[in-house]
Amino acid sequence: MFAFYVIKQYERAVVFRLGKVEGPARGPGLILVAPFVNRIHRVSLRIVTLPIQSQGIITKDNVSIDVSAVAYYRVEDPVRSVIAIENVQAAISQIAQTTLRAVVGRHTLDETLSETDTINQAIREILDVQTEEWGIKVTVVELRDIQLPESMQRAMARQAEAEREKRAKIIAAQGEALAAGELAVASDVMMAHPLALQLRNLQTLVEVAVDKNSTVVFPAPLMSTIAELGAFLERESKSVAERPAAPGQPAGSGNGELVLS
Secondary structure: EEEEEEOOOOOOOOEEEEEEEEOOOOOOOOEEEOOOEEEEEEEEOOOOEEEEEEEEOOOOOEEEEEEEEEEEEEOOOOOHHOOOOOOOHHHHHHHHHHHHHHHHHOOOOOHHHOHHHHHHHHHHHHHHHHEEEEEEEEEEEEEEEOOOOOOHHHHHHHHHHHHHHHHHHHHHHHHHHHHHHHHHHHHHHHHHHHHHHHHHHHEEEEEHOOOOOOOOOOOOOOHHHHHHHHHHHHHHHHHHHHOOOOOOOOOOOOOOOOOOO
């Protein structure tokens, strides 16, 4: 006479005969055991999600924070997971809380916030070593939530704002330095080519003249303007004097007027 048990694909059956383990775990599928003599204990091989409750932790730089995490583990050896420990989930939960406090307490607040991957890896390795003798494999540990005191949050907000202002001022100063350098290069070019300044002045007038309702007063160097005007008048006077006389009028004679063309 035999008893029939159907073991699912994700399960294994640890068979006890008169209180002793009978060989390795059995399954999946249909298994036969002798009733009243054999007893089976079903063990799931699926990955189990284990939330780690929020822990009050003091960091290396004496900041009180609350940290919660989540761990994922699975059974690798069904026989050892049954005979080595009574309640696997409770044991892993307790040791995970202790390990979380120990690992996070060795880091500063900035390291805890920025180096979560390193902390996760350290916690997983410690748990994996301690649970190996139970036939358990810890696959992943992740910090889920880090809660800071309100005073610390305000201080970090002020620090972040000051850091952004510092970067903005540095960028603005760098822009001013680059602009000053380009202006120096432009001034050197204009000194080497005086006409470039006049062309720039004309371009500025064109840009300003877009608004036709405005009156533009454009300053110009007084002495150079007078000199240029005098040279222009002198050229025009010579041009008038050298112009051929009209019929019936003596050469070089005019009506006393300066004609500007």
